[in-house]
Amino acid sequence: MTIGIIANPTRDIGLAFAKEIAEWLQSRGHTPLFEEEEAYQSKFLIVLGGDGTMLQASQRAARYGTPMLGINLGTLGYLTDVDQHEGLQAIEKMLNGDFRREERIMLEVEGELALNDVFIRREDSAKLMNFRICVNGDHMDTLGADGVIVSTPTGSTAYNLSAGGPILQPNSEMMVITAVCPHTLYSRPWVISKYDKVSLTPVKNDEGLAAVYLDGVAKFFLKCGETIVVQVSDYKASVVKTANIDFFEVLRKKMGANEGTETGKNFRNSERT
Numbered sequence: 065m066t067i068g069i070i071a072n073p074t075r076d077i078g079l080a081f082a083k084e085i086a087e088w089l090q091s092r093g094h095t096p097l098f099e100e101e102e103a104y105q106s107k108f109l110i111v112l113g114g115d116g117t118m119l120q121a122s123q124r125a126a127r128y129g130t131p132m133l134g135i136n137l138g139t140l141g142y143l144t145d146v147d148q149h150e151g152l153q154a155i156e157k158m159l160n161g162d163f164r165r166e167e168r169i170m171l172e173v174e175g176e177l178a179l180n181d182v183f184i185r186r187e188d189s190a191k192l193m194n195f196r197i198c199v200n201g202d203h204m205d206t207l208g209a210d211g212v213i214v215s216t217p218t219g220s221t222a223y224n225l226s227a228g229g230p231i232l233q234p235n236s237e238m239m240v241i242t243a244v245c246p247h248t249l250y251s252r253p254w255v256i257s258k259y260d261k262v263s264l265t266p267v268k269n270d271e272g273l274a275a276v277y278l279d280g281v282a283k284f285f286l287k288c289g290e291t292i293v294v295q296v297s298d299y300k301a302s303v304v305k306t307a308n309i310d311f312f313e314v315l316r317k318k319m320g321a322n323e324g325t326e327t328g329k330n331f332r333n334s335e336r337t
Contacts, residue, residue: 068103114138180219
């Protein structure tokens, strides 16, 4: 079986863990692939890094329908399956068919894919900018804000969450529109259907360019009056999970929101003072 390996060299120094996995796979009769184009077309793709590495890999793996097993060498690791010390065990489970496959919707803008979110803001600074937001051609709002996020359920625990947006279950099929620091008293996040199309237009000619980020990477620049359309793509990211842990348990662990973590204890203690 051909198994692709994509590693973040800043997390896997000298690709030491990637080489260990390759040797382990070869000893069991499998063919590891490091060449990127070949790796993305393999039976499975092993991604070594954090969520950022998974996001980047998903944009190409989705086009081939290649399932990704993420091994966390970073910090939070919502998308990754296990930490490094459990990596080989997770790979063995995957090869034995002992896993579940989660299909995650992705966003598409001008042929580019995003698994987490599309974010638009003023290009030259974090100053306020005015945006016109339409859904299916209908005017939803025009508001001044630091930016506007269109997020998938997968991305709802990322920038969307920090900006006050709702947490969505990752296997749900919807989008959420969240304004970042809106200069208004009434603005709230909007949860919309996966069939909707969101148009974002920076307005007012004196405000300069707007930058459009897909999964945190700047991809486009818009003049005032120019529009991008964000919609759910036909492509989906396929994420392999071998760990017996549900989404809500991951949230509790990553957010430190339960009594069993120091963060949770400190948070609850601070509430009492």
